[in-house]
Amino acid sequence: MKKLYSLICTALLFGGVHFAGAQGIKMPQASSAQTLVQEFGLGKITLNYSRPNVKGRKIFGNVGLQPNGEVWRTGANTATVISFTDEVTIEGNKVPAGDYALFTIPGEKEWTIILNKTAKQWGAYEYKQADDFLRFKVKPAKVNELIETFTMQFANVKASTAELHLMWEHTDVNLHLATDIDTRIMANIDAAMQGEKKPYFAAVQYYYENNKDLNKALTWISEAEKADPKTPYYKLWKARIQLKMGNKAAALATAKEGAQLAKEQKNEEYVRLNEAVAAQAKG
Numbered sequence: 001m002k003k004l005y006s007l008i009c010t011a012l013l014f015g016g017v018h019f020a021g022a023q024g025i026k027m028p029q030a031s032s033a034q035t036l037v038q039e040f041g042l043g044k045i046t047l048n049y050s051r052p053n054v055k056g057r058k059i060f061g062n063v064g065l066q067p068n069g070e071v072w073r074t075g076a077n078t079a080t081v082i083s084f085t086d087e088v089t090i091e092g093n094k095v096p097a098g099d100y101a102l103f104t105i106p107g108e109k110e111w112t113i114i115l116n117k118t119a120k121q122w123g124a125y126e127y128k129q130a131d132d133f134l135r136f137k138v139k140p141a142k143v144n145e146l147i148e149t150f151t152m153q154f155a156n157v158k159a160s161t162a163e164l165h166l167m168w169e170h171t172d173v174n175l176h177l178a179t180d181i182d183t184r185i186m187a188n189i190d191a192a193m194q195g196e197k198k199p200y201f202a203a204v205q206y207y208y209e210n211n212k213d214l215n216k217a218l219t220w221i222s223e224a225e226k227a228d229p230k231t232p233y234y235k236l237w238k239a240r241i242q243l244k245m246g247n248k249a250a251a252l253a254t255a256k257e258g259a260q261l262a263k264e265q266k267n268e269e270y271v272r273l274n275e276a277v278a279a280q281a282k283g
Contacts, residue, residue, distance in 0.1 A: 031076035031150075038154045040162055041179035043086030043097070049075035051150045052168075059169040060106050071114070071124045074104045074166065075150060079127075081119045089178045090115075091136055103127060104166070104173070110137045111173050141172045159210070182210065200224040204237055214245050232262040232270040239277045252281035 031050040038045045052075065058064045066072050074080040079101040087096050090113075099119040105112035115134040116127065150168040157163075160181050166173040189203045200220040207217035221238045228234065235258025243251035258274035 033077075034152075036152065036154065038157065038162070040088070040157065040177065041086060041160055041181040042184065043084065043179070045085075045088070045154070045164075045177075046083040047080065047102075047152055048083075049080035049102075049150075049152060050077040052076040053150075054146065054148050054169055060171055061108070066106055068107050069105060071127055072104050072106060073123045074102050075152075077123070079103065079116075079119075079121050079123060080152075082115070083119075086179060089180075090134075091138060091176055093134055093136055095134065100133060101127075106140075106171075109139065111140050112137050113173075113175065138173060138175065141174065143167070143170050143172050146170065147172075186212075198223070201234070201237075204241070208237065208241055208244065214241055217241050218245070230261055230265075232258045232265065232267060232274060234258075235261060236270060236274050236277065239274065239281070243277060243281055248281045252278055255281060 029050070031052040033048070033050050036045075036047040038047075060066055060068065062068055080103075081099055082102045083099045084095060084097050087094065089095065095115060100115040100117065101119050101121060103114040103116055103124060105114070113134075113136055114132055117131045117133050118126075118128070121127065147167045147169060151165075153165045153167065155163045155165055160179050162177045164175040164177060166175070185206060189199070189206065192199050193203070198220075200223050204217045204221045204224070207213060207220075218238070218241050221234060221241060225231070225234045225238065235254050239251045239255035239258060242248075242254060255274045255278035259271050259278065262268075262270035262274060
């Protein structure tokens with residue numbers, strides 16, 4: 001009975017201390033959490049992960065904190081989760097929309113990247129290879145600068161391609177992402193052009209930036225001009241198209257008109273942009 005009483009008192013004591021500490025002291029997490037949301041193609045990519053620090057330790061290698069050849073949660077605490085709202089390819093591998101746990105197996109000369117179908121799990125303790133959706137290998141790169149905090153970062157994000165970097169200590173692992181949006185966008189443009197309100201300007205920008213039919217783009221920007229002939233950014237895009245088509249004289253004349261309209265409207269940005277195209281046309 002005395003032993004039971006002692007255990008109860010001890011439990012109450014430590015429970016009380018824990019409760020007071022939880023209520024009265026706010027402490028920073030040893031590994032801070034981060035959520036990244038990156039627009040990509042027609043969808044989004046979301047990353048949820050925790051960021052451990054080096055703290056003077058050896059991280060990767062046979063004697064490191066994260067030994068070569070062992071499955072790593074790719075961060076700290078819960079397994080890193082990567083979510084796609086649209087289908088993408090990672091290093092050429094198709095990945096449907098959905099939520100995945102992102103595990104890795106570090107190595108000196110190559111890393112194994114794993115997308116696991118069990119997105120929510122603590123660390124890699126319950127990891128099951130049978131639940132893997134995808135595995136592939138990439139080569140890591142060495143960086144001279146010490147990266148103290150584990151960092152995941154999107155870089156070189158374009159309309160249909162991007163890079164995802166996993167960086168820690170002196171290691172940078174680069175994953176190449178891609179998404180096929182051209183077919184859907186072209187179909188959307190074709191359908192919208194059949195409607196009453198035609199999205200000339202948006203279609204012109206896509207055609208110009210993605211090397212589509214410039215004759216069609218020139219026709220569309222001319223139609224947009226008819227509705228508002230004093231818009232300096234219509235002149236700008238018309239001049240850009242003319243210049244890309246090789247008609248420097250027409251591009252110079254259009255850009256000068258655009259710059260003059262922008263001056264009259266005191267729009268310094270479009271004065272500068274139109275004058276830049278005019279300078280290119282002169283060259």
